[in-house]
Amino acid sequence: MGDFNAEIGADNKGYEEIMGTHGIGQMNENGERFADLCALNQMVIGGSIFPHKNIHKVTWRSPDHTTENQIDHICFVKRFRRSFQDVRVMRDADVSSDHHMIMTTLKLKLKKYPATNAVRKRYNVKTLQNKDVQGKFQISIAFRFSALRDIIENETDIEKHWQHTKIVDMKRANKLWGKRKATTKSGSLLRQFRS
Incomplete structure (x- = not known):
């Protein structure tokens, strides 16, 4: 902390908890x-x-x-x-x-937090390359935004609105794209050796 011109001195009587005795001069x-x-x-x-x-x-x-x-x-x-x-x-x-x-x-000791067991959902977005899926997705989004406009006009609790939006969008993504299959590094290495 600068610009206080605060001289703390070496006498820490009454301030033993917050300072030591190795200051310089007198406290001003x-x-x-x-x-x-x-x-x-x-x-x-x-x-x-x-x-x-x-x-x-x-x-x-x-x-x-x-x-x-x-x-x-x-x-x-x-x-x-x-x-x-x-x-x-x-x-x-x-x-x-x-x-x-x-x-x-x-010297800091940082806590190591255990990894969470929550599995992250990954969607198979490669299916969007298919023209049929693209069309369905665009229609779905258009309907969703028109419905959102009505909800926003009537809804006052933003947290409730967000939870509703999140659930609906996750269901839609599951239905249109499906989940991506998990691949492990060891599995991909095995495939490289076989080919």
Whole structure:
């Protein structure tokens, strides 16, 4: 978070849950507001947690190089606290600013969700190459849109209308096209070896 000019300092009395003791300087009024905001939203100020030399904590230096402050911060939600490995200032990045870039290292453990057993319906759309099926499909769609106009004018519940449309269209696709036969990679490889 930048542009608050919030100095959080090294004293974390009253803010033990949201910041560490590795800040720089004294907390100013904006720093207090910032700490209150983080406390209210269950957030942690990352730059105050990890011990570093001051050169790796200072985010702003005055043009005359006499004043240095830690006024830019990275915040994260408290429940992800263990994911953050480090927060430090990168002085090498040339961004044409009097502020230095802050970098964080984090380690995420992503949950692996089991594959669902729901079978996706695939329709045999190759049957649309047949002129008879094409004609039936076009007539079916034309009737469907004229019926839709009547339903839309009278229907107020859009979710109910969508469910009705979905069911009718799936039935129509089943009837006109049929389902595509499932092919496996091993089956297609076997056919290649046989031919």
